[in-house]
Amino acid sequence: MAKPFKYLIDLDGTIYRGGVPIKHAKEFIKYLTKNNREFLIVTNCPISNPTGIVDKLHNMDINVKEENILTSSHAVGGYLERELSAKKVYVIGSSALKNIIQQRNVELVEENPDAVIVGYTTDFTYEHMKKATHFILAGATFICTNPDDTIPDGDTFTPHTGSIAASIICATKKHPIIIGKPEKYIVAEALDRIQSKTDECCMIGDRLDTDVLTGLNYGMNSFLVLTGNTTKAMLEKSPIHPTKVFNNLNELMIWDQNIVKENL
Ligand SMILES: [Mg+2]
Numbered sequence: 001m002a003k004p005f006k007y008l009i010d011l012d013g014t015i016y017r018g019g020v021p022i023k024h025a026k027e028f029i030k031y032l033t034k035n036n037r038e039f040l041i042v043t044n045c046p047i048s049n050p051t052g053i054v055d056k057l058h059n060m061d062i063n064v065k066e067e068n069i070l071t072s073s074h075a076v077g078g079y080l081e082r083e084l085s086a087k088k089v090y091v092i093g094s095s096a097l098k099n100i101i102q103q104r105n106v107e108l109v110e111e112n113p114d115a116v117i118v119g120y121t122t123d124f125t126y127e128h129m130k131k132a133t134h135f136i137l138a139g140a141t142f143i144c145t146n147p148d149d150t151i152p153d154g155d156t157f158t159p160h161t162g163s164i165a166a167s168i169i170c171a172t173k174k175h176p177i178i179i180g181k182p183e184k185y186i187v188a189e190a191l192d193r194i195q196s197k198t199d200e201c202c203m204i205g206d207r208l209d210t211d212v213l214t215g216l217n218y219g220m221n222s223f224l225v226l227t228g229n230t231t232k233a234m235l236e237k238s239p240i241h242p243t244k245v246f247n248n249l250n251e252l253m254i255w256d257q258n259i260v261k262e263n264l
Contacts, residue, residue, distance in 0.1 A: 015029070024248050026251070035260075061226075075186040079143070079185045084114070084141060114200045147165075187214060202222070204225060
């Protein structure tokens with residue numbers, strides 16, 4: 001019998017789209033909170049600090065705590081600590097990313113770094129690209145917070161971290177270690193945070209190539225919600241098959257309530 005999952009929930013396209021909350025997200029989060037269900041909102045976006053995301057959600061009447069938020073910046077921090085023991089890094093990215101890295105006792109430098117970390121920032125310049133290229137060619141480890149080339153922005157798409165990293169990949173002919181979904185490092189950080197094993201958790205998201213693949217790559221159940229990036233036509237053509245597909249979070253909540261009842 002299926003046990004109620006601890007959910008790892010994507011943010012953009014699942015809880016909100018840009019500045020607009022997605023229908024039923026509020027009720028779903030309320031349901032999890034009311035029933036003391038553990039969950040983590042796992043986002044590839046490294047730009048916001050957890051407080052900023054908590055505040056943004058609060059303004060949409062969706063109430064979560066800071067400890068419920070995990071960004072790719074947290075996962076970079078965990079990676080630097082656990083896997084690389086880098087002491088000096090050059091960062092292209094937001095102040096949130098820089099703060100989280102500094103909290104892990106890693107020094108931010110402008111010369112001779114052990115690693116170059118590329119995240120999302122609207123302040124990206126040619127000088128950043130040049131420095132990163134020189135450092136990587138001199139042997140610094142190339143790390144990228146998340147692979148997303150664009151993010152939804154109203155009716156259009158805006159370039160994201162993957163597009164910034166692409167310029168440095170082009171110049172160095174080297175490929176970065178990707179930390180965010182669908183790679184394993186963000187999952188490792190999430191499981192570490194909620195002290196759980198993969199089979200106790202389930203990924204929920206709107207993208208097949210990041211959210212759903214993340215779950216499947218790590219032996220987790222992976223639920224797709226059709227409220228963001230993926231349409232039914234895209235799903236039919238895709239080689240990536242979610243464990244379950246829901247039209248929205250309300251359908252998922254009803255499914256979950258039934259699983260809870262079965263376990264009583
Ligand atoms: Mg998404």
